[in-house]
Amino acid sequence: MTPLLRLYRYAGSQRKQIVLATLYSALNKLFDVLPEVLIGVAVDTVVNRQQSFIGRLGIPNLMHQLIVLGVITFFIWGFESLFQYLYSVKWRTIAQVLQHEMRLDAYGHVQNLEMAYFEDKSSGGLLSILNDDVNQLERFLDSGVNSFVHLMTSTLLVGIIFFYLAPLVAVFALLPVPVILLSAYGFQGRLGPRYLKVRENAGLLAARLSNNFGGIATIKSYTAEKHEIEQLKGDSLAYQEANRAAIKMSSAFIPLVRMAIVMGFIATIILGGWMTVNNQLAVGSYSMLVFLTQRLLWPFTSLAEMTDLYQRAMASAKRVLDLLDTPIGIHQGGTDLDKHIVKGALSFDKVSFVYPNGAKIFSDLSIEIPAGQTTAFVGATGSGKSTLMKLVLRFYEPSAGMIRLGGQNMAKIKLRDIRQAIGFVSQDVFLFHGSVRENIVYGTFNASLDEIIHAAKTAEAHEFIMKLPQGYDTIVGERGQKLSGGQRQRLSIARAVLKNSPIFILDEATSSVDNETEEAIQRSINQISIGRTTIVIAHRLSTIRHAHQIVVLDNGRIIEKGTHDELCVQNGAYAKLWRIQTGEI
Numbered sequence: 001m002t003p004l005l006r007l008y009r010y011a012g013s014q015r016k017q018i019v020l021a022t023l024y025s026a027l028n029k030l031f032d033v034l035p036e037v038l039i040g041v042a043v044d045t046v047v048n049r050q051q052s053f054i055g056r057l058g059i060p061n062l063m064h065q066l067i068v069l070g071v072i073t074f075f076i077w078g079f080e081s082l083f084q085y086l087y088s089v090k091w092r093t094i095a096q097v098l099q100h101e102m103r104l105d106a107y108g109h110v111q112n113l114e115m116a117y118f119e120d121k122s123s124g125g126l127l128s129i130l131n132d133d134v135n136q137l138e139r140f141l142d143s144g145v146n147s148f149v150h151l152m153t154s155t156l157l158v159g160i161i162f163f164y165l166a167p168l169v170a171v172f173a174l175l176p177v178p179v180i181l182l183s184a185y186g187f188q189g190r191l192g193p194r195y196l197k198v199r200e201n202a203g204l205l206a207a208r209l210s211n212n213f214g215g216i217a218t219i220k221s222y223t224a225e226k227h228e229i230e231q232l233k234g235d236s237l238a239y240q241e242a243n244r245a246a247i248k249m250s251s252a253f254i255p256l257v258r259m260a261i262v263m264g265f266i267a268t269i270i271l272g273g274w275m276t277v278n279n280q281l282a283v284g285s286y287s288m289l290v291f292l293t294q295r296l297l298w299p300f301t302s303l304a305e306m307t308d309l310y311q312r313a314m315a316s317a318k319r320v321l322d323l324l325d326t327p328i329g330i331h332q333g334g335t336d337l338d339k340h341i342v343k344g345a346l347s348f349d350k351v352s353f354v355y356p357n358g359a360k361i362f363s364d365l366s367i368e369i370p371a372g373q374t375t376a377f378v379g380a381t382g383s384g385k386s387t388l389m390k391l392v393l394r395f396y397e398p399s400a401g402m403i404r405l406g407g408q409n410m411a412k413i414k415l416r417d418i419r420q421a422i423g424f425v426s427q428d429v430f431l432f433h434g435s436v437r438e439n440i441v442y443g444t445f446n447a448s449l450d451e452i453i454h455a456a457k458t459a460e461a462h463e464f465i466m467k468l469p470q471g472y473d474t475i476v477g478e479r480g481q482k483l484s485g486g487q488r489q490r491l492s493i494a495r496a497v498l499k500n501s502p503i504f505i506l507d508e509a510t511s512s513v514d515n516e517t518e519e520a521i522q523r524s525i526n527q528i529s530i531g532r533t534t535i536v537i538a539h540r541l542s543t544i545r546h547a548h549q550i551v552v553l554d555n556g557r558i559i560e561k562g563t564h565d566e567l568c569v570q571n572g573a574y575a576k577l578w579r580i581q582t583g584e585i
Contacts, residue, residue, distance in 0.1 A: 003314040006321050007137075013101070014094050021094060024087035025146045029153035031080035035073070087146060095141035103134045106323050114329040115395040116356045124207030129323055132202055133316035140313030147306045165289060166281055172267035173293055176260035194246040195315040201239040203319075208235050246311075268293040330394060330415060335408070337417035343371035343406060344421070344502040344533030346392065351401035353387060353556075361387045362556040364401070369549075371406075371502075374534040376544035378574065379553035385537045388553075389507050392535065394418055423496035427508035429488040436465055437472040439491055444498045451498060458528060459494035460520040461487070489521060497528050504534040541578050550574065 059068060107130055162170035212228055219228055272289050275281040346369040353362045361384045369375045377385045390396050394415055403410045410418060431439045441447045456462040464487055468474035476482050522543055538544050545564040552560035552574050560572050567574040
């Protein structure tokens with residue numbers, strides 16, 4: 001299916017408006033063509049007087065004929081202006097509505113895609129689709145479609161007038177049209193792949209810029225500015241070269257069209273003039289045909305620009321619609337889960353998991369995570385700790401086996417309900433550009449100020465927040481860059497506390513903070529974990545020594561399980577790791 005047909009099918013809500021806008025454009029072109037007809041009528045009136053076209057309508061007086069001609073001219077120009085206003089407003093409105101709907105639909109669809117998709121795609125590439133490509137479609141809908149309608153309408157109307165007045169002249173004048181259309185079709189087929197490559201290179205360029213701005217501190221600290229400029233130069237040159245190839249192709253079209261047009265114009269002048277001299281064609285009609293030849297053929301010079309705009313738009317449409325057609329790997333629906341009733345008991349029943357790239361993590365993993373208790377997972381990097389957390393959050397689905405929440409199969413519970421039942425604190429804290437207050441209430445948007453302050457106090461964040469210039473209204477900067485790592489982590493905990501979920505997941509929550517901040521965070525965790533099912537992933541064993549259950553993972557397998565004291569007595573992997581961290585070795 002062509003991108004244009006896919007776009008039309010997508011624009012279901014606007015189809016009636018598209019038909020109406022097309023009608024306005026066609027009527028505008030109808031009244032736009034009529035002034036050339038009036039030129040022929042005016043010449044006919046002055047030359048033939050009583051025998052003119054208007055005279056034969058029952059108006060013999062020349063002055064009266066000219067007045068009638070003036071009145072008709074006024075109304076023609078008036079209707080042309082009216083329909084120009086109507087089609088301009090209508091097409092622009094359609095463009096804005098579709099642009100808005102497509103951006104929201106694409107963004108909403110992307111948010112529902114599984115985490116594996118984001119691990120394979122760059123954020124800059126997605127931004128290019130959601131911004132540049134959608135805007136490219138707006139430009140096409142705003143002016144390109146109207147230009148096509150104008151071209152078709154003028155060709156049809158002028159062709160009818162030509163064949164009515166002088167069929168032989170019409171045949172020769174219209175001979176260039178098939179040549180132009182065939183050339184346009186050929187150019188279009190060759191331009192399409194070129195502009196798709198342009199859009200792909202634009203996405204790579206946007207990805208480079210987005211990645212570099214996100215890592216600006218690393219670039220500066222390693223004095224790699226010159227290296228990054230050279231990398232950006234390479235991407236920019238690739239984009240420039242892709243554009244150059246498309247421009248060369250599209251630019252060759254106009255000279256070809258001009259030469260075809262001049263042949264039709266010459267045919268009208270010579271053949272029409274010969275017929276007029278031999279009294280086979282009226283002088284007024286000849287004048288009309290000469291003017292209409294320009295009106296008939298000259299718009300085809302803009303066909304190259306229209307084709308260029310069309311191909312750019314279709315390349316963008318394909319990228320946006322392909323994104324919308326990306327299948328969602330995680331099932332969204334299912335039965336309801338009342339987070340106020342569920343106690344948070346989790347169980348893994350012979351769970352196996354393999355990443356899309358083929359990396360196998362778990363095989364027949366079985367474990368019970370009791371409700372209302374703290375279960376900690378430890379192990380070397382790559383042992384499966386973070387993957388286990390992602391499975392609980394349903395960022396991924398198990399390759400085999402079943403995960404149960406409160407006795408229910410998680411795969412059959414509404415995804416939204418599951419995630420609302422979980423408070424998540426990651427080691428990679430993400431704060432949005434906004435105020436402290438806005439970041440704490442994220443996900444619990446209707447919380448009162450008292451509830452916000454209570455959550456901040458529980459997370460031991462209230463004291464430092466009040467020392468900020470505007471307190472809770474202080475802007476934290478992009479990704480919270482105006483705050484320290486410990487401050488960002490405490491706001492993240494306050495956000496999870498405010499959510500008040502029965503399950504709490506902490507993924508290396510104290511891995512990158514100082515000892516004093518770690519102690520403060522640990523006090524908050526101890527407080528909020530009371531009565532909640534808490535899953536802690538940690539490298540620092542001091543933060544989990546009071547957990548009800550500690551599970552040691554190694555290459556996706558459970559090699560030890562028990563309390564801190566029990567595992568120390570076993571003198572296994574956990575005991576060895578404890579001695580290393582406490583300096584007993």
